Amino acid sequence: MKMMRKIHDIFEHFGIDYFESDGMIICCCPIHEGDNETAFNININEDDEYYGRWFCNTKGCHRNRGGDIFSFVWPLLEKSGKKYTFPEVLRFCEDFTSDISMGTVLSLKSDPLHKLFKEKKKAVEEKRFTRQDVRKILTFPAKLYLDRGYKAETLDFFDVGVCDRPDSQMYQRVVFPVYDENDKYLVGSTGRTINGNPQKWINQKGFSKSNFLYNYGKALPHIKRLDQIILVEGQGDVIRLYEAGVLNAVGMFGSSLSDAQEFLIQKTGVSNVLVIPDNDPAGEKCKDDLYEKLRYLFNVKFIHPHGKDVGDMSVEEINKFIKEKV
Numbered sequence: 001m002k003m004m005r006k007i008h009d010i011f012e013h014f015g016i017d018y019f020e021s022d023g024m025i026i027c028c029c030p031i032h033e034g035d036n037e038t039a040f041n042i043n044i045n046e047d048d049e050y051y052g053r054w055f056c057n058t059k060g061c062h063r064n065r066g067g068d069i070f071s072f073v074w075p076l077l078e079k080s081g082k083k084y085t086f087p088e089v090l091r092f093c094e095d096f097t098s099d100i101s102m103g104t105v106l107s108l109k110s111d112p113l114h115k116l117f118k119e120k121k122k123a124v125e126e127k128r129f130t131r132q133d134v135r136k137i138l139t140f141p142a143k144l145y146l147d148r149g150y151k152a153e154t155l156d157f158f159d160v161g162v163c164d165r166p167d168s169q170m171y172q173r174v175v176f177p178v179y180d181e182n183d184k185y186l187v188g189s190t191g192r193t194i195n196g197n198p199q200k201w202i203n204q205k206g207f208s209k210s211n212f213l214y215n216y217g218k219a220l221p222h223i224k225r226l227d228q229i230i231l232v233e234g235q236g237d238v239i240r241l242y243e244a245g246v247l248n249a250v251g252m253f254g255s256s257l258s259d260a261q262e263f264l265i266q267k268t269g270v271s272n273v274l275v276i277p278d279n280d281p282a283g284e285k286c287k288d289d290l291y292e293k294l295r296y297l298f299n300v301k302f303i304h305p306h307g308k309d310v311g312d313m314s315v316e317e318i319n320k321f322i323k324e325k326v
Contacts, residue, residue: 007044007052007069013096014076019128022181023048026211031061031075038187038208041260042072048267055260057210062259069093129186131159134177139164142174144194145236149314154243158215160235162194169205172197176214176235178207183217190235190253210258213265214238214251220268222248228272229265230326231257233286236311237276244318246326255286257293266297273298274326278309 011018011025018027023045028034042054052069055062065071073096074089084092138161141152145160155161159177163170173191180187188207193200203209215238223229230249232238241249252261255277265273275290277283287302294300306321307313313321 007042010069010073010076010096014079020044021185021187029056029058029061031056031065031072032059034058035206036208037206038211041211043263050263050266053263055211055263057208057258057260060259130184131177131179131186134159134186135161137165137168138162138175142194144174144192148236148311150236150239151243154239158235158239158242160239163191169202173202178209178212178214179217181217181220187212209253211260212253213261214253215242216250216264219248219250223250223268223270227270228274228326229268229270230274230276231265231290232276232310233278233283234309234311237309240311240313240315241318241322244315244323246318246323255282257290262293265294271299273300275300275302276305276310276322277302279305279307283309 007025011027014030016027016030018025020026023043024041025044026038026041028037029040031040036058039058040054040056043050043052045051053067054069054072055067061075062071065075070089070093073093074084077084077089077092138159140161141155142160142162144162145155146152161175163173163175165171170189170191172195173193175189175191177186178188178190179185188209189204190207190209191202191204214235219229219238226248228248230241230246232241232249232251233255234253235251238249238251273290273294275287277286277290283304291300291302303322303325305313306317310318310322
């Protein structure tokens, strides 16, 4: 019986620690050796047309290399201190991807080093927080957003609460948890101050917001059903649209769209992208940038909010000025 090597074997061969989430391997970037645990991701879904494509969203290591497996392996080989020629890298890849017998696989699994690797991987997975874990450390509801007109049950649905723990980075902030594509595990969070801290918004340490879209997991079934994804800038915009019955919206954590976020949009398989930028100079720039970035891949449409942004609109205003155009 024969067995083909997979992308996981490359990571094991080079001793790279990682965790998996929804068809992706996620880890620190092994090319520039950063310390951001979510900066690097590579598609391991064999049924996806982007299988094997990788991104580094800290320093953009993929941009000058092409983002394919071959361009990933080459710099990893050269970390040994030896310069590799194209034929040498090609030969390594050919040897590495050749069939290996099940006997070899079984002998690898009995190797103590293999067991140690599996134990390390399991430990990384066990450190991940579920939604239930997150809810245990936050206080509900977040009064600041109740005062802004959001419903308590909506904030509860999105796990938006206040952190009252003095030892936490998010102390005295309204916390917006960000979950993976299955809406199951925490991948990071953003927090808004409630005590007048001049640093109005902060990101959880180690959270690379450019790798994710807010509400992606909850919105995904509706995005696929409607063949449309709605892009907005902030978390509050997403939640306000949800209150108005618009369920296919995701947030970009700002006014720009990263390569990794574009990749997440492509993974949905939609044809239509609707963008609702903030009604300010940054929103205008966002409109121009996103049109250039997305117009060759999707049908792109823009709607301007009635007021500063969607989050400041009432449900009645969304129904009147936005919902009929969605």
